[in-house]
Amino acid sequence: DTGVSQNPRHKITKRGQNVTFRCDPISEHNRLYWYRQTLGQGPEFLTYFQNEAQLEKSRLLSDRFSAERPKGSFSTLEIQRTEQGDSAMYLCASSLGSLAGGFKGNNEQFFGPGTRLTVL
Amino acid sequence: AQKITQTQPGMFVQEKEAVTLDCTYDTSDQSYGLFWYKQPSSGEMIFLIYQGSYDEQNATEGRYSLNFQKARKSANLVISASQLGDSAMYFCAMREGPGGTSYGKLTFGQGTILTVHP
Numbered sequence: 001d002t003g004v005s006q007n008p009r010h011k012i013t014k015r016g017q018n019v020t021f022r023c024d025p026i027s028e029h030n031r032l033y034w035y036r037q038t039l040g041q042g043p044e045f046l047t048y049f050q051n052e053a054q055l056e057k058s059r060l061l062s063d064r065f066s067a068e069r070p071k072g073s074f075s076t077l078e079i080q081r082t083e084q085g086d087s088a089m090y091l092c093a094s095s096l097g098s099l100a101g102g103f104k105g106n107n108e109q110f111f112g113p114g115t116r117l118t119v120l
Numbered sequence: 121a122q123k124i125t126q127t128q129p130g131m132f133v134q135e136k137e138a139v140t141l142d143c144t145y146d147t148s149d150q151s152y153g154l155f156w157y158k159q160p161s162s163g164e165m166i167f168l169i170y171q172g173s174y175d176e177q178n179a180t181e182g183r184y185s186l187n188f189q190k191a192r193k194s195a196n197l198v199i200s201a202s203q204l205g206d207s208a209m210y211f212c213a214m215r216e217g218p219g220g221t222s223y224g225k226l227t228f229g230q231g232t233i234l235t236v237h238p
Contacts, residue, residue, distance in 0.1 A: 031224060042124075042211050042228030043165070056225065089163065095224070108155070109226060111165035 002026060004112035006092050012118045013082055020078045021115045025094030032075050033109060034067055035091040036060065043091055049075060082119045089114045123147075124212050124229035132235050133202045140187070141197045141232045143212030149173075153215040154195040155226065156186065160208040168210075171195060202236045209233050 005024045013019050025032050030051050035043035046065070048056045051072035061067075064082075069075040079086055093109040123146040133139035145154065156168040171179045171186045179186040187196040199206055210233075213226040 033225060035226075040231075042213070042231050043226070045225040045227070048225055050224075091165065093165075093226075108167050108170060110167070111157075113162075113164050116163075 004092055004094050004110050006090075006112040006115050008115060009113060010116050010118075012120065014120050015082060015084060017082055018078065018080045019082055019117065020076055021090055021092075021117075023075045023077070023092030023094075023112055025074070025092070026110055029094035029096050029110070030072065031095045032069055033093045033095075034075070034077050035093065037089040037091055037114070038087075046077075046090075079117075082117075084119045087117055087119045089116050124214050124227055126212055126229035126232050128232045129230075130233045130235065132237060133199075135204060135236055135238050136201055138198060138200045139202055139234065141199070141210050141212075141234065143195045143197065143229060145193050145195060145212075145214050147193075147214065147216070149216055154186070154188070155213040155215065156184070156195075156197045157211045157213060157228075158206075158208045159211060159231070165211070169197065199234075204236050204238060207234060207236045 004026055007022045011019055032049040034046040036046055037043040044060060045058050046061050047067050049069040052069050064080045067077045091114045092112045095109045125144045128142055131139060152173045154171045158166045158168055169179050169181045169184045169186050171188045178188050183200045185198045187198055209231045211231045212229045215226050
């Protein structure tokens with residue numbers, strides 16, 4: 001399967017614990033996005049990478065959240081000192097963009113299956 | 121700031137009938153992209169159709185078409201010949217154009233749950 005993969009698919013943790021999620025984008029995609037989706041809502045943007053550079057972070061991404069994309073391949077999203085309000089589906093998406101910026105075609109974002117986090 | 125509004129929390133349609141899901145947007149950008157995604161109960165987001173702001177013709181992809189009315193800032197999704205498998209949550213989303221500093225990320229609406237009855 002050459003789509004976007006995310007691990008784990010489900011994570012249950014106790015409040016105050018740290019959790020880390022992994023996203024493996026489509027191999028040739030240089031852009032990677034993280035979104036958070038709470039029940040009954042649309043996904044909300046968290047952060048964006050172009051290759052290994054984190055170019056944008058949402059205000060939703062508090063200092064307890066950190067994301068990395070070493071070597072411009074897979075990405076990790078870590079949440080420290082989890083709170084019950086962090087319970088959500090965390091979605092990763094990747095797309096192909098030109099190195100100079102702008103768009104290539106529709107630059108469709110391909111989404112992974114998501115990681116559902118439950119904080120008890 | 122960009123905003124996407126989907127005013128229909130739920131829609132019902134009879135199998136084989138057509139259905140229109142509404143989406144209005146607000147942006148000050150001249151260049152932007154509009155997307156529709158389907159999210160079944162399993163959770164994955166499935167890309168359906170794309171419309172660029174400068175595209176003169178409405179986008180079509182199989183049974184999906186996008187009724188793009190730029191002056192009204194609306195981008196409604198039309199699904200023809202509905203099938204039982206179309207039952208899902210549908211999201212309209214917008215991407216800011218390349219002129220801005222935040223291009224690439226998608227801003228999503230609240231979604232519309234579509235139920236197809238046999």
